[in-house]
Amino acid sequence: MSHSRNPMPGILPLTVRLLALWLVLGCVPTWTFAYQSREFKTFFREGEELLEAGKHKEALEKFREAFRLENKAQRYRLEGAIFANYLPRYKIALAYEPIDIIEAESWIKKSEEALEEEVIRRQRREAAKYHADKDRILKAAEDQREKLNTRYTLQLQKAESLLSQRKFDQARQAYEALVQLDPNRPDGQVGLGKVDNARQTYLRSLALDAKTAIVDRKFDQAAGIISQIEAADASFAEIPDLKQRLSAGRKAIETAAAAAQAELERKRREAAEAELARIERERKQREAANQTAGNTGQTTASNQTNAADRDRDPNRVREQEVAKQRADLRKALLNTLKPYRRGDPEKALRELQAIRLEGTTESGSYHWLKSLYLLGKHRHSADPDEALLDLARTEMGEVRRLLPNFAPDPAIYPRYVMDFFESVQN
Structure with missing residues (x-):
């Protein structure tokens, strides 16, 4: 009795073991796929319900999650013999349409590139809707792009105009x-x-x-x-330096101007005093000449009158009084120059007219200073009164009458004074 023997011992058990291992390992992706399939279907169905309800943002989130789990267009069984078309890119485009038409255009083009319409190619109604939606989105995106381009162009022109x-x-x-x-x-x-x-x-x-x-x-x-610089940019780094330079420049000019004015006033004061002294000398010379002529023919005896008789002589007393009056008048006239030197001719004029000493109105110096102050008041006035010039002209006429040979020194007086004097003389 012969026994049949296995020609390949151990082969069958090994085959069985490999088959079992393959079945175990092969089921893992199958189970995973089945789980993912159910999950993406849930997200997809919820997205369609939200899209139908007009809740595009919420629908977009669902469609994106479904797309993450399954990005291939397909028909999947809904229940029994009922199937639904899963076109993830197309649905995302529909959800984006009222939110961002340019992004919707991008997704509808991706749908076209992925041939998602092939899934519904034989379903005329759904295919027609797909192409109608696609054309609408593409047209709306193009219109939006043109509007954005026009808006962009206008905004660019505005920016460039503002810059210019x-x-x-x-x-x-x-x-x-x-x-x-x-x-x-x-x-x-x-x-x-x-x-x-x-x-x-x-x-x-x-x-x-x-x-x-x-x-x-x-x-x-x-x-x-x-x-202007501060208005354009108050933080510009050179502003403090510019302000410091401006302040220093103004201060330097003010200092120089003050020194020049002080020197000018000093020269004018000295010149006025010298002028008054010259006028006084001329007056004394005329009086001495007149006195010499009047004394011709007087007897020698009168010249030998003793000193006590001369002191008691009324004429001598009168001469002394006149000399004192003239000295007082000269001092009073010189005092009126102080406000004039300070640039206040109006005050100088008031002080001059307030002098009540004997012989004031017969003094050529008085009339000369009065004309000088009147001219200064006219020149310094913000609203010059032409009547002041008429008064000054009258006073200079008195100077000419009392002092026919009087001629002011051009090195002492301003040009406008010399011009006015010449106009009166002519």
Whole structure:
């Protein structure tokens, strides 16, 4: 009795073991796929319900999650013999349509590239709807793109206009709006750089103009330029230096002007005093000449009158009184020059007219100073009164009458005084 033997011992058990291992390992992706299949169907069905209810943002979240789990278009069994078309990119495009038409356009094109319409190719109604939706989205996206392009162009023109007008802050805001309109176009970022460069160039140019004006002693012009710089950019680094230069320049001019004015007043004071002294000398010379002529023919005996008799002589007493009056008058006239030197001819005129000494109105010096003060008052007045010139002309006429040979020194008096004197003389 022969026994049949297995020609390949151990082969069958090994085959069985490999088959068992394959079945175990092969079931893992099958189970996973089955779980994912159920999950993406749930998200997809919920997304369609939300889309039908008009809740596009919520629907978009569901469709995106379904797409993450399964990105291939397909028909899946809903229940029994009922099937539904799963076109993930198409559904995402529909959800995006009222939210962002450009993004919806992107997804409808992806749907077209993925041939999602092939899933519903034989279903005329659904295929027609798919193509109608696709055409609508593409057309709406194109219209939106044209509107955005027009808006972008207008905004760019506005930004460039503001920049050309040197309205730098407004130009910057306009270019920032361009970046927000379309971050992918370079005009906005380039414009922001142009604003910064143009601002600095403009401010440096103004700063140079301000420095030039300060050097030329055009301080009001320099102050105006500095104000322009502050209006354009109050944080510009050169503003403190410009203000310091302006202040120093003004102070230097004021100091020099004060010194020059003091020197001029000193010279005028000395000249006026010398003029009064000259007039007084001429008067004394005339009186001495008249007295000499009057004394011709007097007897020798009268010349030998003793000193006590001369002191008791009424004429001698009168001469002394006249001399004292003249000295008092000269002192009073000189005192009126003080306010005139300080630049107040009106006060000098009041003090002059207040003099009540004997012989005042017969003094050529009195009438000369009065005409000088009247001219000064007219010249310093914000609203000059022409009547002052008539009064000054009258006073100079009195000077000519009392002192026919009087001629003011041009080195002492201002040009306008000399011109006026000459006009009266002529």
